[in-house]
Amino acid sequence: MKLLHVDASILGDHSASRRLSDSIVKRLTALNPATEVIRYDLAAEPIGHLTGAELLAQRGSTPEDVATKENAARNAKALDDFLDADVVVVGAPMYNFSLPSQLKAWLDRVAVAGKTFRYTPNGVEGLAKGKRVIIASSRGNFYREGQPAAGLDHQEKYLKGFFTFLGVSDVTAIRAEGLGISPGKPQCRHGGSLGRDRKPRGLTLMQNREPAMKRVQYDRFGGPEQMYFGNYVPPPLERHQVRVKVKAVAINPLDWKLRQGAMKLIIGRTFPKGVGSDYAGTVEAVGDGVTNVKFGDDVFGTMDFKNAGAFAESIVVDSRYLTRKPPQLSFGEAACLPIPATTAWAAIIDKAQARSGSRLFINGCSGAVGTFAVQLALARGATVSGSCGKAAMPKTRAAGVDPVFNYADSSSYRSAGKFDAIFDTAGTMSVSEGLAMLNRGGVFVDINPTPGRVLRGMLSGHYKMAFATMGTEHLPEIAQFAHEGVLRPTIGLEKPFSEALTAIANAESGFRGPGRIVVAL
Template structure:
């Protein structure tokens, strides 16, 4: 048996339980990982509330959490890259989830070797946000040296990763955040910092090759007005208008955190080189995960990633 944070129906925070469940067994192409660290993402509570059931399915009980780092302790048939004893980082699937646990089942294709110099906590905190930013800036927009990128929400989880990836790609970065985050954004690599409360998209006509709305606050028309000819806007909050808009114009792209071995390996290498560093706000043991998740969802605190580690 093992401990796992899970819920038995869609709903509010009161549905969360820390239960004893049977130790899972990996199937074909899967690995079982002894979790050393797992990180929270807004997607976790959106799924728990039932807002993503088209993707997550409605099977219960459901585990919580997707980002993990740990040590492989069992492999299923048809695994080819990883073996017991490997230190890995990865993302559990939306349907399976379950990273806030003593062990998690993951697809081998969604897991790679952890960079040796990165702590498990850092590796787990980086995974999904960096995969999302990488999917947008590298795989979708193919950002190149000398291009101009606007990142809305540049100090959020995805926004912070996007700034660092855009900087790696040689782009010039403008970003929006709170006035109090200005110095932090400049230190991260943002050249021009905009207070999001005073931001007016009309003041930036046709200036950017890429507009990446990681905060979900900009409309399609605002983003379009900020783009150069041939530019692209990227969106991680899939509103109805943005889903429809992305169907009719290659300049508008919805971005999802779809991990691949290649993107995960590139992210791990960037982490090893110190080019991708997550902001960790709090680290708690698994036994205290539910109160910490409640506080995070209700208050937005702490700033930075919430990381869950095994009980000592």
Template sequence: MKKVQYNQFGDESVLDVVEQAVPAIKNDQLLIRVKAVSINPLDWKVYGGEMTLMSGSKFPKSLGIDFSGIVEQTGSAVTRFKAGDAVMGLLDVFKGGALAEYIAVSQTDIAPKPTNLSFEQAAALPLTGLSALQIIDQMASVGPNQDVLINGATGGVGVFAVQLAKKRGARVTAVVGTKGVAQAANGGADTVIDYTRQSVNHMHQLFDVVIDLSTKLSFTEAKSLMKPKAVFVSTLPSPVALVSSFVNNIFSGKKRKILIVKPTAEGLATLSKLAEADLQIVLNKTYPLSNVREAYREARRGNIVGKSVIVLD
């Protein structure tokens, strides 16, 4: 089978499609024939060597976190799925490995694919959907009549964060690039700001929750946008940032939280239900496996709306 691997850290030129044996499954595992895998910024942070503390430096390394596919085979201890089921799921975010024709997973890594979604749409949901759910419901506890600022609102996480914050009854201000203005309004944002025309740092409004998905807004900058007991959520965990947010949260009313997404079967099941109700999934573009380098290069360049997805035949 074909699989994407790399043997050194670097840019997209390190990514190779190699031939490998189909993985053997253990009793509690399933073999999935992968249909689609979405691209996440975490991928290039890992293959770029920015996350060695979490990913380790041993090669070869694999790529691809969230996927959709069809159950090909089940181990004897698997009870919740059978061959032929359509599923979606995610692998360890720092190890990856979904970019392969077949993968071995455990049943807690997957959920049934929402019936109304294509395989491409379903692959775009797990990591970013879980991240948005955990930010909106657990970290920021967004509720009715709160003012929520989402900086980077039409990327993978932002598209879902806007919709979930609206579902919880908040007033949402979405900060996006010019291409994302229409999408942010479609997703339900009450106010849309094009960051190429207006800097968030010059806004006069104060918010209950400030969520930075762009990695460009620091806590120091965000403080001037926060009400006295507001929460700031960012998404780049580093030892220094985690320690300084811990110290800040003891002494300051303005809280700082950093996402470390926790993949859970329960979270995946919640996402499935939300998708079957009305959650919008926004796709940018699909690529064949043979164009993996181009796909990642374009995604990393940015200025796109929604998720890019690699399709396996």
């Protein structure tokens, strides 16, 4: 394997990005001792800014003077070293929201039309395919997505866009962040010198004042084998945030869909990423703008899917996405509520508008969402019919669903009559089947939209999509319904945190049973 190691910091031994990039290279070479490493120290041996004569030489012109010939030869070697590398590790500090000019000069040498990219009738095609780029990033403040200063990040975003343009599909950023934020010490400049007594605490840690926590995370999109227990430093609290000591996490299909990359265009490619959405725990600290909970409160909630990571000892969350836990519920039971209950609320109350006298059919009425949908619909006075797996039919019937059908045989419920609303939680009912079972003015509610289903449904005028709502708009009401016994969460299986990786993999492979899988911390 050939590894190209590029450093651009001007701070020498005091540089966080240099220490970070060195650690990455050492880890990679330890895994593959036969690795050939080529290093560019752009501060010690700067390349210099691209000149017009050099640019013409890149495009095929013959240099006229000796200096230009020497520079052209050096530039050609820089390009060849980049193209030959299997892995490129770039030490990239943030200087005034952007890159060191030394690094920009090197980038200008590897972005060469006809070599690393080309223009085609169908647009630009990157030619530097099949390699991996790891950005060892350091910055003094917090600039990652979701932070107030995120819009000033012209460092990581630029580098990711640059290498993607060249055809590199595997670009990972490992960062040391918040290095200039330290009580009693001046703000660091130009990338944030750690000082000799402050060293990065690990490849995947963001440097700040909080102690490292254990969490489940992954460094690239893929299957369950990508997950591991890593160290994680929760970011400092902002005004409307809460730090929660996690006591239980309920596994949700969203957890593995995010890890598989189903929403990578939305959540981005900054790694490592945490796993887990629905949790319950105890408030450890609150920002000065938080009013709905206080220190010591037992709470439950969900994490913004862009910043998932509930499988952790401690998490920092937006105060809008949690509420107080009903006292009679265990932490595990409370963790079962957020996404399934808010999804059921959106479908049954907001979209289907269940009420006394209305008839509802719920396809998949024994699953996490379906169970809460049944409970909400019955509480609103609606009559509920539904379908589920054969093994769950007796329990579902006892819960008030009548009649209940085996959804493996769709012909059994086609003659069940007309309904005011159909709620398909399982995605096994076609839009045509659902529309055929509706009364005039009825609505087909879907939580598994695909382009074809959405198009067919929207053309009918009777199709609505329902999604979980994370804010406090419904969570306090859901907590109250659980307190009153209207919503009754069920734990199907509980595992300790040490077995979280196996538990998530088992859920992903198709765990079938009443209730949800919960991981207790």
